[in-house]
Amino acid sequence: MAFSRFAKRMDQLKASEIREILKLTERPEVISFAGGLPDPELFPIRELQLIAVKVLEEHGKEALQYATTEGYRPLRDKIALRMNRTLGTAWTADNILITSGSQQGIDLAGKAFLDEGDVIFCESPSYLGAIQAFRAYGPEFVEVPTDHEGMDIVQLRELLQTTQRAKLIYVIPDFQNPTGRSWTLARRQELIKLANEFDLVIIEDNPYGELRFEGEPIPSLQSLDTEGRVLHLGTFSKTFCPGLRMGWTAADSAIIPKLVLLKQGADLQASTISQRQLDAYLETYDLGEQIVKIVEVYRKRRDTMMEALRREMPADVRFNIPSGGLFTWLELAPELNARDLLVRCLDHNVAFVPGGSFYPNGGHENTLRLNYSNMTEERIIEGIARLGKVLREYTAELQASPLSI
Amino acid sequence: MAFSRFAKRMDQLKASEIREILKLTERPEVISFAGGLPDPELFPIRELQLIAVKVLEEHGKEALQYATTEGYRPLRDKIALRMNRTLGTAWTADNILITSGSQQGIDLAGKAFLDEGDVIFCESPSYLGAIQAFRAYGPEFVEVPTDHEGMDIVQLRELLQTTQRAKLIYVIPDFQNPTGRSWTLARRQELIKLANEFDLVIIEDNPYGELRFEGEPIPSLQSLDTEGRVLHLGTFSKTFCPGLRMGWTAADSAIIPKLVLLKQGADLQASTISQRQLDAYLETYDLGEQIVKIVEVYRKRRDTMMEALRREMPADVRFNIPSGGLFTWLELAPELNARDLLVRCLDHNVAFVPGGSFYPNGGHENTLRLNYSNMTEERIIEGIARLGKVLREYTAELQASPLSI
Structure with a gap:
């Protein structure tokens, strides 16, 4: 019997469904579209070996010692320059805080801005790891209806007009998790x-x-901001590798010092050696080339999955064709429940994440998320065929059931 | 002009004095006793090079991929076994969460247990990084008078009897930061x-x-706990190296899953590759031998500093003789102010941390902390001589000043 006088916020937190499911799907015979993992075959392992030795050889003492909370300045310089080139910002190192993945950027932003009862607006659906991080600060979530162009701005305005204590809008404008959709420029401006x-x-x-398969990049929200009110969260987890936990927050130079104070309290600093390794990698190799390699592989997998979905899904299933990123999103007929479908799928060794998990206020149980980044094309074809078969059986049973009449 | 509607908690946070001072003392001519850094000459750089190559060679894909929030199980096994051997606990891997340094353990504990207005009891003085982390959750701090044996338990009882909403006691029972003092067994039991x-x-x-210079270890609080109410925070920052950011929290198996949920939201997981490297180090080398090396070096430096203090300090200066750890603590005559002393010391290229920073509710401006772990004996001798000279001049001036009459 352990101490159990937890803080009130703990009542709101429950285990992430994705993570519990991932545990069930680790058996090799399961074709799992549930994860959100990059393909480790693409990790630059050999390059990292050379760099690991070089960094310890040349700067071992500094690389293993404590360092500043803001992060390693040459790395922050490189990130600022890269953002300015690819995202239309005008930052210097002083606008960059190195974080433990972009997940930590979400947590620090929540801590910096949210009082209990403040309102967060998020896309409906949204990334559940962000919802989990924000929830610790006691906000209310208002989901904004979102379509293929981004949030519905008319509805957002109406919601804002009737909401006390509106504080924060959380969005993933490019190849969103979970839907794979991107915002148009017009919606971003609005x-x-x-x-x-x-x-x-x-x-x-x-x-x-940065994982764009086709078309031109759309200007980032931060590049459109003239009032220092956009925090941009970046990560090397999908373009380099997640295991080093290297992310960053870019923001106005008046906001960064506040986040630095919070990071000091949270974990003092990001790993010194990982920062130096990443910096040496960016110095020595071309991350752009690495991204081209990743994009080629994921684009083919996206194509394969789309073909398979067209072939295997019943006509009333709607799915998104993502122009980048790791995910697509399915909407089944309204009477179907993706959690029930998942239970049946696990019996046939195929898995996905039920979409209801991505709605902070619940509902939408007829949706699901599929990942295609970490799987051979053969397994994508076989997995979608299994999913289609189970879905047809489930639909048929439901239609035959006296309860559905 | 950036967005500035920060959460209320941000009003309470200010830049850590230690860190601002550290920036001033980076010039090589300054002999700084202000830091709390391990000596990088003792870092096992060569061993880490071999291990970095081996881990990437043998498990590159896994080491660079996402992994579970709890941490790498073989590492958690080793930590549990090591604790059971050295600290008298009876844990398994299920009682261990890998954190980004022990600092993150403090933050997660604050998040798990503290509602706004809850009361934390801490030693007076205490580690200011803990105070900073806890402050984000809006508690009140009650400082408990603390002497060479630990907290004054009689006064703690009185404080508890008159405190509403007492929730948490934060202590560093071994070689405390900032004082270097340890708790007796009797005080721990009480x-x-x-x-x-x-x-x-x-x-x-x-x-x-683990950095004990002499005498027998005193049982950990966690080994004395029969009700699952002690969280033990450990770190490899002082016994191995801080740059990898490897720490852990050990707790009852009913508490760990709550902390895991919070860590998911905070940063998903600790670095996969750092965990694997640390695990391989513990597998391949003897951390105990490494600790013996560190202890031998720091013990000599402690001795050197104590001799120098005896020689150089005015008779009314009291200082602690630590039996381990990185710090000693000075109490000057009550009319002296260590912040003023520091300003004078910086003109003579010697630095320390004024003790007032370590008291959450302020005061005690006649105290200061000295670190001896990251400095040659020659520089310790020279630095303490400078400190003694400045202190004598300062005292003389103060006595000559008409204001002091």
Whole structure:
């Protein structure tokens, strides 16, 4: 019997369904579309070996010692320059805080801006790891209806007009998790206008933006911001590797020092040696080339999955064709429940994440998320065939059941 | 002009004095006793090079991929076994969560247990990084008078009897930061009794316990706990190296899953590759031997500093003789102010941390902390001589000043 006078916030937290499911699907015979993992075959292992030795050889003492909370300045310089080139910002190292993955950027932003009872607006659906991080600070979540162009701005305005204590908008404008959708430029511009009008901070979470399969990049929210109210969260987890836990937050130079104070309390600093290794990698190799390699592989897998879905899914299943990132999103007929479907699928060794998990206020149980980044094309074809078969059986049974009449 | 509607908690946070001072003292001519850094000459750089290559060679894909929030199980096994051997606990891997340094353990404990207005009891003085981490959750701090044997238990009982919403006791029982003092067994036993009686959780922060110069280890609070109310925070920062950010929290198996949920939201997981490297190091080498090396070096430096203090300090300066760890603590005559002394010392290229920073509710400006772990004996001797000279000049001026009459 352990001490159990937990803080009130703990009542709100429950184990992430994705993670519990991932545990069930680790058996090799399961074809799991549930994860969100990059393909480890693409990790630059050999390059990292050379760099690991070099960093310890040349700067071993510094690389293994404590360092500043802000992060290693040459790395912050490189990140600022890279953002300015690819995302249209105008940052220097002083606008960059190195974080433990972009997940930590979400947590620090929540801590910096949210009082209990403040309202967060998020896409419906949204990334559940962000919801989990924010929830610790006691906010209310307002889901904004979101379509293939981004949030419905008319509805967002209406919600803002009737909401007390609106504080923060959390969005993933490029190849969103879970849907794979991106925002149009027009919607981004309108969002910035609304944020200015209602004095809100925007968290632009961008783990997937560089994994674009086709088309031109759309300007980042941060590049459209003229009032220092957009925090941009970046990560090397999808373009380099997640195991080093290297991410960053880019923000106005008046905001970064506040986040630095919070990071000091949270964990003092990101890993010194990982920062130096990443810096040496960016110095020695071309991350752009690495991204081209990743994009080629994932694009083929996306194509394979789309073909398979067209072939195997019943006609009333709607799915998104993502132009980048790791995920696609399915909407089944309204009477179907993806959690029930998952139970049946596990019996046939295929898995996915039920979409209901991605809605902070529940519902939408007829949706599901599929990942295609970490799987051979053969397994994608076989897995979608299994999913289609189980789905047809489930639908048929439901239609035959007296309860459904 | 950036967005500035920060959460209320941000009003309470200010830049850590230690860190601002450290920036001033980076010039090589300054002999700085201000830091709390291990000596990088003792880092096992060569061993880590071999291990870095081996881990990437043998398990590159796994080491660079996402992994579970709890941490790498073989590492958690080793930590549990090591604790059971050295600290008298009876844990398994299920009682261990890998954290980003022990600092993250402090933050997660605060998040798990503290509602706004809850009361934390801490030693007076205490580690200011803990105070900073806890402060984000809006508690009140009650400082408990602390002497060479630990907290004054009689006064703690009185404080508890008159405190509403007592929740948490934060202590560093071995070679405390900032004082270098340790708790006696009797005080530890009495603390556990009080925690049971008043239904409190205890955070036992133990970054220095293994750096013992002489005498027998004193049983850990966690080994004395029979009710699952002690969280033990450990770290490899002082016994191995801080740059990998490897720490852990050990707790009852009913508490760990709650902390895991919070860590998921905070940063998903600790670095996969750092965990695997540390595990391989513990597998391949003897951490105990490494600790013996560190202890031999720091013991000599402690001795050198104590001799120098005896020689150089005015008779009314009191200082602690630590039996381990990185710090000693000075109490000057009550009319002296260590912040003023520091300003004068910086002109003579010697630095320390004024002790007032370590008191959450302020005061005690006649105290200061000295670190001896990251400095040659020559520089310790020279630095303490400078400190003594400046202190004597300062005292003389103060006595000559008309204001002091």
